[in-house]
Amino acid sequence: MSEIDTVRKDFVELWGSMGHFWGISPTTARIYSWLLSRSEPADTDEIMEGLELSRGAVSMACRELREWHLILPERVSGSRRIAYRPATDLEKVIRNIVEIRKRREWDPILESLREWIPQLQTDGSSEAAVFRQRLEDLESLIARSDSMVKVFLRGGVVGKLGLKMLVKAAHDEATRADTAESQNRETRN
Amino acid sequence: MSEIDTVRKDFVELWGSMGHFWGISPTTARIYSWLLSRSEPADTDEIMEGLELSRGAVSMACRELREWHLILPERVSGSRRIAYRPATDLEKVIRNIVEIRKRREWDPILESLREWIPQLQTDGSSEAAVFRQRLEDLESLIARSDSMVKVFLRGGVVGKLGLKMLVKAAHDEATRADTAESQNRETRN
DNA sequence: TTGTTGTTTCAAAATTTATTGAAAGTTCTA
DNA sequence: TAGAACTTTCAATAAATTTTGAAACAACAA
Numbered sequence A, B: 001m002s003e004i005d006t007v008r009k010d011f012v013e014l015w016g017s018m019g020h021f022w023g024i025s026p027t028t029a030r031i032y033s034w035l036l037s038r039s040e041p042a043d044t045d046e047i048m049e050g051l052e053l054s055r056g057a058v059s060m061a062c063r064e065l066r067e068w069h070l071i072l073p074e075r076v077s078g079s080r081r082i083a084y085r086p087a088t089d090l091e092k093v094i095r096n097i098v099e100i101r102k103r104r105e106w107d108p109i110l111e112s113l114r115e116w117i118p119q120l121q122t123d124g125s126s127e128a129a130v131f132r133q134r135l136e137d138l139e140s141l142i143a144r145s146d147s148m149v150k151v152f153l154r155g156g157v158v159g160k161l162g163l164k165m166l167v168k169a170a171h172d173e174a175t176r177a178d179t180a181e182s183q184n185r186e187t188r189n
Numbered sequence C: 001t002t003g004t005t006g007t008t009t010c011a012a013a014a015t016t017t018a019t020t021g022a023a024a025g026t027t028c029t030a
Numbered sequence D: 001t002a003g004a005a006c007t008t009t010c011a012a013t014a015a016a017t018t019t020t021g022a023a024a025c026a027a028c029a030a
Helices: A003-022 A026-036 A044-051 A055-067 A090-121 A126-154 A160-180 B003-022 B026-036 B044-051 B055-067 B090-121 B126-154 B160-180
Strands: A071-075 A082-086 B071-075 B082-086
Touching: A003 A026, A003 B090, A003 B126, A026 A044, A026 A055, A026 A082, A044 A055, A055 A071, A090 A126, A090 B003, A090 B126, A126 B003, A126 B090, B003 B026, B026 B044, B026 B055, B026 B082, B044 B055, B055 B071, B090 B126
Parallel strands: none
Antiparallel strands: A071 A082, B071 B082
16 A cells, blocks of 8 residues: 555544534545545545445535535536535635534524523523623623634634734724624623 | 523523534533523532433533533532532633643644655655645644634633734744744745 | 442443435436 | 436434443541
């Protein structure tokens, strides 16, 4: 087994076990990493053979990868067959993932919190007051994180160049959010 | 059912379903959120009753929560019983989680990548060259993200105040990392 | 030391999540 | 329109993860 095959195998395995972290299934993650390890795009049959997966599994996983914009389908010339090419702008890839997860997972939390807080105000008990305070702190923290994520999604992120922009933009965003929000949290911290 | 109980129920349920996102089991997440919703600490029996869990499940979950520093055990006076109080500095809570997950999940990836890249250099094929280039990009991205996370872990993060520090510190960190690293990436994007 | 109170452990059971594979569906060519 | 070449779907199956519960263990008081 040549060097590249050894590394490929380990890489695919590691990536597969990380799928959980990104919120995608192991198989889906393995397919993406396997495509990344190849210089040419691959079609369904090649993926099936390369990773020992069923046709259905490959189809499902590729659908997910397409939704996340992690792979690009291409027609193989002179055939109806579709081959997949992995997206290689990794920063964009991460942005895609963060954006989708934010929408699916964070946004609903903020909505719920904003619904619950006023509901707790109708309950006069001190227990409710403590609970409400904690939910408010949580709302505030998530809202501030949300601002940072929005900035992240707009610009180049992790690079040094993007950093100054990040600060300024995050500040603007936070200021805007705070102004729109109720003002009674100014003195806390 | 009073207002607080309704909200508590929904909150616990939501938090439980989010456990996956944080990499903790639903029960563990539910216990933490249930504690957050109460003004007083709770002992094993109260948690068991409040969330309809077995003794063993509560013990396991609380052990995990303790490891993550999400709850603090306290002796109930005049008894051997232990009651748990939730950590309420949520920013610190998030830092704890990020720190542990970084160590467990990210650090090993960087290590592996740094092992694989030189291995691929012994393979002269163009396929290996493409693969190696992608791994290098990945290494670079993760290393830069890592710098930001380190900064995040050191300071107040999400608040407006911490932001300026974040920029400066991230810049310093990145500069330091780059200098220590091999220099052959300077011109890349 | 013994009994009581409370906690932890871990193999087995339940639940959840991921994968398969065969059948149904789609698109293209002739 | 018929047939070939692929792709997608989804109920059934397999795998992984979570939870249980009873037994073992630990701490303390008498």
